[in-house]
Amino acid sequence: MAKAVGIGGVFFRAQDTEALTQWYQEHLGIPGFWTQAAGPTVFAPFKADTDYFPADRQWMINLRVDDLDALMASLKAADIAVETRPEEWDAPETGRFARIQDPEGNPIELWQPPK
Known part of the structure; x- marks a missing residue:
């Protein structure tokens, strides 16, 4: 069976x-085209009423x-x-985790996986 092998992009609207x-x-070191470091990626839908990130x-x-x-x-x-x-x-x-928002209010979770 054919399957997805990774995330090819993250696309979202911006003003x-x-x-x-x-x-x-500037702040996260993410250029427009990015070759990521190898490591885990979680792909997980959340319940519609989750409070894990802002309801809006x-x-x-x-x-x-x-x-x-250092990043914080x-x-x-x-x-x-x-x-x-x-x-x-x-x-x-x-x-370990920390959270920020970009200038348009989009939530960003920063994650340092265990060594």
């Missing part, structure tokens, strides 16, 4: 595509990161609000 593209590249958003992107502390420091230095809930979100078997 200012050029500014948002620049923001993702249909999606939340989760990005694997290699150094969550960089984001905070750029006056980007970073939310953490170590007691609730972090666990040795799943890793």
Whole structure:
């Protein structure tokens, strides 16, 4: 049976595509065309009434990161609000998490998988 072998792209609407593209590249290091590092990718629909991400958003992107502390420091230095809930979100078997929003309010979860 033929199957999907990876995510080929993430596409979403934006009010200012050029500014948002620049923001993702500047603050998260994501260029328009990106060859990802090998690692796990979770593909999981959530229940319609989930409170895992804002109710007014249909999606939340989760990005694997290699150094969550350094990235959070960089984001905070750029006056980007970073939310953490170590007691609730972090666990040795799943890793560490933080959340931010892009300039258009799209939720982004940053994930440092366990080593």
